[in-house]
Amino acid sequence: MPAANSDTISGMRKLVLVWLLASAAWGQMGKLGAFTNSEDIGAPPLKGAAEFDPASGQYKITGTGSDIWAKADQFHYVWREMTGDFAVTATAKFLTEGIAHRKAVIMLRKTTDTDSPFLQLAIHGDGTPSMQFRNNKADITNTIDFPTEGPGIWKLKLQRQGTNITVWIAKDGAPLRELGETIKQMGSPILVGLGVSSHSQEALNTVLFSDVSVEIVKPASAGAGKK
């Protein structure tokens, strides 16, 4: 008798637990997983797309567009709104051949306007990592390009703490290494997400993003971000 009782309770517990896990998973992993929206920025002539596979936790993002560069951008963006301090990590694999400078990015963006201020950690198709940003609406794009390491599977991490934005990269399963940091006043709320641009209005490129996480991080210690 006691054994049956305990079985029932354990069964109940298990059900509740499964229900809680399911609802948590559902909350975190809607149709777009950790993100809420998906759209083409800058109205490229071809259409991009985004799919989230809850089983694998992978995002397949197909993007077109001339570039994310100069004074206006064209790309496919999958995003959510956030405030405060956070870290985003994602492992990007190009599934299609294309132009050397096709881009897979983790991007912070003020708005979905084509000429919005943004900051991104990009991996180009040829394996050139870059951190790029537009300080003001309709301003030019700044870049810091790092030496090309060749095509591969790239883990990217971008963290914001106050005005400090730090970036890390790793190729083909190597441990993440910090590239460095910049200082940008981007404010809150801000759009946080993943993007793909084919660097050509006539091309579509698909990137598989896996091990994607968006985490809240502690605020920076006092004095950080001061030059």
Add this chain to the structure above:
Amino acid sequence: MFTMRRISMLFLLAAAAAAQTGKLGIFTNSADVGAPAIKGSAEFDAAKAQYRITGSGANIWGTADQFQYVWREIAGNFTATATVQFVGQGAEHRKAGIMVRQSLDADATYADIMIHGNGMPGLQWRNRKGDDTNTFDLPFDKPATYQVKLVRTGVKIFMYLSKDGSEPKLINNTEVSFQNPVLIGLAVCAHDAAASETALFSNVSVEPQAPPAGKK
């Protein structure tokens, strides 16, 4: 005729040598940019081929700069190198390094590779006169003497760096549009308008890129 040629050649060589080892070594001018309250200075020790530069100034940052600058004019592509060492203590973010600059205006377009007093190397630039400064700072552990190399190739500014006396390694590059000619030189900033900081620069060179073959 032959003798005349030789004499004029010697004269030219002597003049070239004098220009290279003038009062400011390979540079031609030194001045405070941005009118800091405390005056900076620059000395070139020809025997050691070393520049001792003292600068004050609030910072090289935001929309206007204050620092001591030692420079020459140059057009086209070039490579500039220096070994940078701070003398004494000071603000963590005091700066010494190589700077390419459009003009002596406090808010001029520039790009520089700066070593900070705490050992942090940074690539910093202002895209347009009066615009905000952009930075990319590298991971670091402690103060050190760095070998710094700045290469200009068209709009690209390349940053090379090493710490142990080895050949500087390519770190990254940015893009900044300058009009020719530009100023290339060495800069020191105290990061404190009420202080003066000194840095020593050795192994300093500025080499224009050779003109393309067949073109004069």
